[in-house]
């Protein structure tokens with residue numbers, strides 16, 4: 001049943017999908033992988049595990065986002081799968097969020113194309129008909145946190161280095177309204193107000209307390225926990241769960257869908273400002289110097 005999916009991917013024609021491969025797994029399910037998105041299917045269970053693999057930190061570059069969008073479309077259209085576990089193949093990092101290099105020193109057309117892809121991945125994940133469980137096995141700032149927030153359930157590995165949150169203000173930028181909406185829907189208005197203004201990155205215990213994640217488990221139990229949560233969610237009849245999900249999420253998604261082009265223009269003019277470019281460059285430089 002396609003209650004929510006089926007929208008078009010509006011991306012630059014000719015974005016290379018890398019060395020995409022489609023083979024058959026041991027259980028007969030199609031296994032497909034691109035350079036940076038690994039899909040491990042379990043056809044018998046109706047579950048696909050997506051492992052993000054864009055080292056070193058799974059930053060969401062345009063090419064990575066494009067591969068992820070295509071992968072999600074394939075899974076959404078394949079009736080074999082009813083659930084996705086979203087996790088990382090990069091040790092200690094779920095995702096460092098949007099790729100800062102896509103937002104620095106480029107031209108307005110590039111910023112517009114990039115932002116459309118960011119919107120698209122959010123809509124694809126947020127409106128998926130499938131059950132999405134995030135198995136957060138690493139740090140998850142900003143766009144990394146947002147991806148997790150689109151899921152139906154979040155399990156975080158218990159490691160104080162694995163902080164999660166929308167830290168945009170620390171970079172001198174602003175979380176767009178639809179990031180904010182997704183966060184408010186998850187942790188409530190007061191907690192979101194404080195978290196967004198202060199750019200808070202929550203360690204696991206605090207993330208659980210504030211409701212940013214649903215469960216914190218020892219690192220070696222993250223996948224088994226995600227599987228057991230998934231089986232609980234898949235026990236619900238699809239049509240009832242999907243209609244309920246749509247009822248809960250449609251207004252938030254429509255908020256963006258209705259003003260997608262204006263949101264792109266807003267992003268382009270904001271990110272092109274000299275002062276914002278300067279802040280992002282300083283932040284990137286600090287990240288690079290951290291090691292030395």
Ligand SMILES: CC/C=C\C/C=C\C/C=C\CC/C=C/CC(=O)SCCNC(=O)CCNC(=O)[C@H](O)C(C)(C)COP(=O)(O)OP(=O)(O)OC[C@H]1O[C@@H](n2cnc3c(N)ncnc32)[C@H](O)[C@@H]1OP(=O)(O)O
Nearest residue numbers: 059096097098099100139141142143173174267270287288
């Ligand atoms: C009224 C409204 C008006 C206007 C609003 C309109 C629009 C809104 C405007 C803008 C919104 C834009 C939204 C952005 C959301 C984002 O996601 S921004 C990205 C935020 N991400 C971060 O802050 C994370 C930064 N990274 C880290 O904290 C650490 O790297 C991390 C904890 C993830 C891992 O630490 P560690 O393992 O120690 O690795 P390193 O720090 O050493 O990093 C390794 C290399 O990776 C590079 N890198 C890290 N993060 C990024 C990134 N996000 N993008 C690109 N590159 C990244 C880092 O520089 C190292 O590179 P090097 O090896 O030195 O070359």
